Amino acid sequence: MNVLARPVTSVGLPRLLGKAVLSTAAQGPAGLGMAMPPCFNVKVAQAAPLRVSQLLYRPSAGGVGEETMPPGFKAEVAQLDTFELPEHATGSLSNRRLGKALVDAWRRDGIIQIAMSDTQRKLWKDAKAASCRFFRKPHSEKAVCVDSQSYAGYIASGEEVTDGIADYSEIFTITKDLDLSDSRVRAKWPCHGPCPWPDIKMKEPMVRYNEDLGVQGEKLLQLAELGLGVSPGSLTRYTRDGWHHTRVLRFPPRNATNGKGKEGRGIGSHTDYGLLVISTQDEVGGLFIRRPSYKERFANWEKSAAGLREDDDGWVYIPPVAGVHTVILGDMMQYLTRNYLTATPHKVGLNTRERFAFAYFHEPSFQAIVKPLEGGYGGMVRDSSGDDEGIHYGTHFTNMFMRNYPDRITTKRLLAEDRYTLLAEKELRTMDSVPAF
Ligand SMILES: O=C(O)CCC(=O)C(=O)O
Numbered sequence: 515m516n517v518l519a520r521p522v523t524s525v526g527l528p529r530l531l532g533k534a535v536l537s538t539a540a541q542g543p544a545g546l547g548m549a550m551p552p553c554f555n556v557k558v559a560q561a562a563p564l565r566v567s568q569l570l571y572r573p574s575a576g577g578v579g580e581e582t583m584p585p586g587f588k589a590e591v592a593q594l595d596t597f598e599l600p601e602h603a604t605g606s607l608s609n610r611r612l613g614k615a616l617v618d619a620w621r622r623d624g625i626i627q628i629a630m631s632d633t634q635r636k637l638w639k640d641a642k643a644a645s646c647r648f649f650r651k652p653h654s655e656k657a658v659c660v661d662s663q664s665y666a667g668y669i670a671s672g673e674e675v676t677d678g679i680a681d682y683s684e685i686f687t688i689t690k691d692l693d694l695s696d697s698r699v700r701a702k703w704p705c706h707g708p709c710p711w712p713d714i715k716m717k718e719p720m721v722r723y724n725e726d727l728g729v730q731g732e733k734l735l736q737l738a739e740l741g742l743g744v745s746p747g748s749l750t751r752y753t754r755d756g757w758h759h760t761r762v763l764r765f766p767p768r769n770a771t772n773g774k775g776k777e778g779r780g781i782g783s784h785t786d787y788g789l790l791v792i793s794t795q796d797e798v799g800g801l802f803i804r805r806p807s808y809k810e811r812f813a814n815w816e817k818s819a820a821g822l823r824e825d826d827d828g829w830v831y832i833p834p835v836a837g838v839h840t841v842i843l844g845d846m847m848q849y850l851t852r853n854y855l856t857a858t859p860h861k862v863g864l865n866t867r868e869r870f871a872f873a874y875f876h877e878p879s880f881q882a883i884v885k886p887l888e889g890g891y892g893g894m895v896r897d898s899s900g901d902d903e904g905i906h907y908g909t910h911f912t913n914m915f916m917r918n919y920p921d922r923i924t925t926k927r928l929l930a931e932d933r934y935t936l937l938a939e940k941e942l943r944t945m946d947s948v949p950a951f
């Protein structure tokens with residue numbers, strides 16, 4: 515069988531051996547000469563060039579990219595669809611098809627890849643260089659990058675806790691960078707405060723990188739609205755002044771952690787909190803996800819999904835592909851769609867080399883009360899009954915960060931100053947005061 519004889523599109527990708535045929539075959543990077551139908555925005559994963567025959571006849575155990583899987587893990591190796599986002603999301607037929615293809619891919623695989631433009635590759639390169647420079651600094655210089663009001667800043671290897679167990683990733687978290695004069699900071703709103711940047715060399719590339727992902731995040735939400743068949747604005751109404759944040763991550767090589775004699779781990783199994791997680795990883799490898807499954811229903815906002823199926827079978831390894839961001843879904847997307855789309859459980863293993871990655875979280879406003887969508891395809895949503903009290907995103911975020919960083923100065927101050935009770939105040943639960951832009 516020759517795959518080249520077969521038109522490959524992003525919608526209804528031919529699936530062989532139970533997997534989507536990568537768009538590699540569609541674009542034909544090696545000049546395979548296959549024209550893609552104009553309305554299908556599928557692009558090829560740039561790195562790890564795959565021979566078509568490898569895709570067709572890949573044995574069920576193992577796959578392309580397996581060589582980068584951290585030692586000690588056994589998992590299926592994903593071969594994912596890569597999508598190219600349009601300049602602007604409109605309601606055009608091609609955008610609607612793309613939106614549907616994204617939703618289908620999330621429902622099937624739990625994760626998608628989106629191609630980076632040349633500009634985005636440069637943004638990632640600069641931001642990654644800044645992150646490497648920062649993590650190379652002596653511990654004493656990094657450790658002072660902490661703020662007692664926000665959760666932004668440095669998290670040392672071993673400081674983060676997932677399901678009661680230390681993670682050995684080293685992190686710089688970027689939350690909304692608010693001046694001390696900001697009224698929300700002065701009013702002591704939980705998690706609101708400045709970002710303790712080490713220097714301008716770190717700040718500038720990170721801000722540029724995040725601004726770009728803010729644009730991509732909005733576009734993805736608009737396409738998801740089209741793909742879900744809900745009215746425009748159903749998702750983006752929540753992201754006005756969204757509580758977007760980023761985790762800049764360094765994973766030490768295994769056996770080089772302070773795991774007190776044990777090997778230590780990267781990040782334990784978890785789901786993230788908001789709408790979308792747009793990630794970028796270097797060439798080392800370490801990310802695993804679980805596919806959506808009815809049998810594994812969970813609701814992280816009700817009962818912690820941390821540690822979920824950590825040691826079970828059924829994990830899927832996401833090998834690094836140069837020139838792509840991956841996008842998984844968070845808790846709020848699951849709640850909004852009443853499980854039609856589900857938050858993607860994931861974990862990170864430590865590899866033989868250090869690994870750098872970024873996770874950008876595209877979130878509702880801190881003040882938003884998220885409610886299930888009305889309308890939509892696929893029996894996703896029952897008629898509006900008005901009985902859903904909704905989830906206050908700011909409370910969910912605060913709960914998650916307090917749980918992950920029980921000993922951090924920010925958690926201690928939050929509790930000592932009784933800031934948590936403010937989350938019940940009307941002002942923190944309305945978008946009326948949220949600026950238009
Ligand atoms: O390292 C990665 O690829 C993912 C990191 C992650 O899951 C997180 O920061 O929440």
Ligand SMILES: [Fe+2]
Pocket residue numbers: 784785786860873
């Ligand atoms: Fe995560």
